[in-house]
Amino acid sequence: MQLLPCLLCGKKLEQRTDKNKKPYFVCDPCGIQLFIRRKEGIEKLAQLIRSLNEHDLPIRQHGQSLYEVQAILSEIDGLKTEIKKLEGEIGLFFIDEDKVRARKLLKTRIENLLSQLEQISKRNETRE
């Protein structure tokens, strides 16, 4: 089941599908309707839900955690793109040491972000 927390009350919202097969979420108590209409948004949504499940993050907590998680995930995405770009530039025969070092720093940053995700996850567990 695809669930996202309401950004106001944190209630788990079940993903619904409109007549055009686009995903949307409704929070009855808050009266929020969240429609995701474009391909990019739908892909981001799928990715977000996958990541939430993968990291086993409890999502019934306050929306705050979700924003933190989203910010971290999108930073990781950006870093991965950078790493790929660097790897294309590092070269097979003439190794560019600066770029190797830069890649290492980016990877370290990803590690830090992943442990931040764990922190958030733990913090949510202790709140329960």
Ligand SMILES: [Zn+2]
């Ligand atoms: Zn709500």
